[in-house]
Amino acid sequence: xxxxxxxxxxxxVPEGExxxxxxxxxxxxxxxxxxxxxxPGKGLTSLLLIQSSQREQTSGRLNASLDKSSGxxxxxxAASQPGDSATYLCAACQGAQKLVFGQGTRLTINP
Amino acid sequence: NAGVTQTPKFxxxxxxxxxxLLCAQDMNHEYMYWYRQDPGMGLRLIHYSxxxxxxxxxxxxxxxxxxxxxxxNFLLGLESAAPSQTSVYFxxxxxGNTEAFFGQGTRLTVV
Numbered sequence: 025x026x027x028x029x030x031x032x033x034x035x036x037v038p039e040g041e042x043x044x045x046x047x048x049x050x051x052x053x054x055x056x057x058x059x060x061x062x063x064p065g066k067g068l069t070s071l072l073l074i075q076s077s078q079r080e081q082t083s084g085r086l087n088a089s090l091d092k093s094s095g096x097x098x099x100x101x102a103a104s105q106p107g108d109s110a111t112y113l114c115a116a117c118q119g120a121q122k123l124v125f126g127q128g129t130r131l132t133i134n135p
Numbered sequence: 136n137a138g139v140t141q142t143p144k145f146x147x148x149x150x151x152x153x154x155x156l157l158c159a160q161d162m163n164h165e166y167m168y169w170y171r172q173d174p175g176m177g178l179r180l181i182h183y184s185x186x187x188x189x190x191x192x193x194x195x196x197x198x199x200x201x202x203x204x205x206x207x208n209f210l211l212g213l214e215s216a217a218p219s220q221t222s223v224y225f226x227x228x229x230x231g232n233t234e235a236f237f238g239q240g241t242r243l244t245v246v
Contacts, residue, residue, distance in 0.1 A: 117232075125178040
């Protein structure tokens with residue numbers, strides 16, 4: 025059974041810092057790895073999708089990497105802004121495109 | 136372009152009552168999912184569908200039923216609500232090996 029873990033559970037940093045969020049998974053048989061953002065009381069918004077054959081994906085200030093052999097993915101956020109404050113979730117995509125989620129990292133960017 | 140629309144957004148039920156949550160998508164995606172999100176438990180898959188007329192059980196299916204009579208709609212039913220079903224319910228859709236799109240959620244309280 026796939027298990028996805030995100031560390032840390034919460035992170036607070038000053039504005040402008042670069043930061044890394046971690047995601048680990050136990051079963052490397054995945055189609056892709058997805059990163060989402062969730063604001064309080066809202067649904068999930070897709071940030072990045074890394075196919076199983078890829079090593080990384082970039083979108084603006086966000087960069088996500090994938091190492092299937094070690095069961096790890098990271099989300100790198102450059103030059104953090106207060107608007108980046110949210111909960112970030114990673115999910116491993118398996119058979120029937122089912123997503124198995126981590127518990128999320130609650131990120132706070134302090135002005 | 137509405138994307139994924141969930142109705143209702145909020146609902147309070149008494150124990151033993153029934154209700155149906157509706158998820159509608161306009162992206163012509165084959166895959167549709169129902170998740171529940173609970174504090175400390177993350178997002179867990181209830182049921183899913185890989186196409187019109189198909190449904191399958193996810194991680195936590197007990198107490199729920201689903202139907203996918205039309206490709207664009209995925210219904211989640213609670214036949215006899217229990218307090219343990221108090222949660223936030225999210226519908227999601229995916230194409231083939233692509234990013235998932237989520238609805239805004241339904242906050243359900245069972246008293």
